[in-house]
C-alpha cells in the first residue's frame with residue numbers, strides 16, 4: 613500500500629491501494645486552502661517595518677478589535693509573541709508566575725530567562741492545568757530586596773486541549789490584579805477555548821472576547837486550528853504593544869511584505885473560527901471510537917486534542933503501527949491526537965480502525 617499526502621481515502625485494493633495520510637500530530641500541519649492561497653496572492657503589500665503594509669495593519673486592527681484591545685502586533689510565531697509579551701510586561705530581575713508545563717515556561721527554550729532576564733516562578737498544576745489560587749497567592753513575593761519582583765501572572769488556554777473554566781480565569785486574574793500583577797494569556801488556541809466555553813446563543817467571537825477581557829495581553833496563534841501557514845498576534849494596550857514592537861525587532865521579527873501572511877490570518881479569522889466546532893466533534897468521535905477498545909484509556913476530548921494512555925508500555929509500538937498504516941500521532945506512554953482542517957470523519961474512522969486492529973492482532 614502507498615501513502616500520499618493529499619488524495620481520496622483508501623482507493624483501490626491490495627498492493628494498488630492508495631491511502632491518504634491522516635496526520636494527527638498537531639493542528640499546525642494544515643495546508644492553506646485554495647481560497648486562503650487566493651487571498652494571500654491578492655493581498656495589498658507594503659513594508660511592515662515602516663508600518664506600511666495595509667494587510668498587516670488591517671489584521672492587527674481586526675484582531676485587536678475582536679478581542680477588545682487597543683492594539684495588536686503580528687508575529688511570526690507564538691513563541692516570539694509570548695516572549696515579546698513577557699519582555700514588555702517585565703524588566704530584568706522581575707518574575708512571572710507560570711504553570712510547570714505551560715508552553716512559555718517549558719517549551720520555549722527558556723526564552724524569558726535567557727533573553728529577558730525574567731525569572732520564572734513555575735507552580736504545580738491540577739489534572740486540567742490549573743494552578744491553585746492559594747499557590748499563586750503564596751508565590752507572590754513581598755517587596756523586599758531578597759526577592760525578584762513578582763510582576764506577571766501567565767495563564768494558558770486551552771492547555772493540552774483543556775479549556776479553562778471561565779470562573780477560574782476571573783478568580784486567578786482578579787487575584788493577580790489585586791496584588792498588583794499584570795496578566796498575560798497564552799491563547800495559542802484561544803478560539804478552541806471559546807468554542808468550548810460558548811453559552812447558548814453566544815457567538816464564538818463573543819466567547820473569545822469574554823476570555824480575553826480578563827487579561828492585560830493575549831497571544832493567539834493563526835497557525836494552529838485556524839489553519840494559516842504562519843503567524844500569531846499579540847494584543848494589548850497601545851503602550852504595551854509599543855514596548856513589544858521594540859522586543860520583536862530585537863528578536864528579529866520585524867518582517868517586510870508580511871501582508872502575504874497576514875492575509876492568510878485574516879482569511880482564517882473570517883472563515884475558520886466557526887468551523888473549529890467541527891474539529892471538536894471529530895476529536896469526540898475519535899475519543900468515543902478509542903474508548904471502545906481494550907488496552908487504552910482516553911483522557912480528554914473537550915476541544916481538538918485527545919490523549920490516550922496505552923497499557924503495557926505499548927505506546928511506541930502502537931505509534932509505529934499507526935505510521936505503517938498512514939496515521940501519524942505523537943507521544944510515548946501517552947499518545948496525542950489532534951484534529952484539524954485537513955482531517956475528516958473518514959480519516960478519524962480509519963485511525964480508530966487501525967488502533968483496533970493493533971490490539972486485535974496481539
Ligand SMILES: *Cc1c(COP(=O)(O)O)cnc(C)c1O
Nearest residue numbers: 689690691692715768798800833
Ligand atoms: C503552539 C503554541 C505556542 C506557540 O508556538 P509556535 O510554534 O512558536 O507558534 C504557544 N503556546 C501554546 C500553548 C502552543 O500550543
